[in-house]
Amino acid sequence: MDHPSPTNESLETLQDIRRMMERSSRFISLSGLSGVSAGICALIGAYIAHGWIIGYYGGITVRGGDPGSVGRHGYMHDEAEGLKWKLIGLAIAVLAAALLSSTFFTWRRARKSNLPIWDVTSKKLFINMLIPLIAGGFFVLGMLYHADWDYVAPTCLVFYGLALVNASKYTLTDIRYLGFLEIILGCVSMYYLHWGLYFWTIGFGVLHIIYGLIMWWKYERGAGV
């Protein structure tokens, strides 16, 4: 059985073909730890935002005893503007931290398995992920422009879910299910608008961490990463 037989050679060739097909069409270096790190960034961000929002509404309740004052009304408006810009700044910081940390873990995994991080497959993944994300980004900016905050969390979740489903054709298929969960969560949260931040935290924080751990367990545990 140790001699190269036509069967062994055929099997090897077929395995080669399969590997090449997979390698040329899917970006397989995506690391589970990227999901975990993005989720942790989201949790920290949500915790900070929660504190600010509680502080803001707490402030209103305290001043609630004097509703007729014009000056106070103007003051509250300024404060709302301030909170708005603070939250936007926080959102950008969280996004940047999540992107940087997740890119780092994926880069590390690609390097360990001697695969390029920027090749034909990661380009495809990137572009296909970006299409729904950019559309969603403009959608959210439009809401902020119209001073309509209520639907920001559901919109983020739904567009992000669609981006994942779209991108799943070009990387590990498992992110398709994460995408479905994000979409469902986003749709449900449309009906519980006051819980927006909690839904956002579950979708971007908790789900990312759970998904990341499962992926790590499934693909990387044995590889010593």
Add this chain to the structure above:
Amino acid sequence: MKNPIGNLNKVFDSRIRVGVMSILMINQEISFNDLKQLLELTDGNLASHLINLEENGFIKVHKGFIGRKTNTTYSITKAGEKAFKDHLEALEGIIKGMNKG
């Protein structure tokens, strides 16, 4: 009994040519550089195999430009697709035949 490897296509004896064909089966069009990166080959080595495949009519070459840099892309032909599928079937036949025996 029939020769078990009689149906294999000689052109696909080379692992590199098999690699090129596998990639082109699922990617509509791919550039020389992407092929080189995926197969981990040098320019000269890959080029000679691509010429061979082209001469057999299995792949098509498109020469284009990105700015001033040449950008050569490759795609599979109908004949190439058929030849490669037949080759895969022959490989499968060999494996199945051995399992029976």
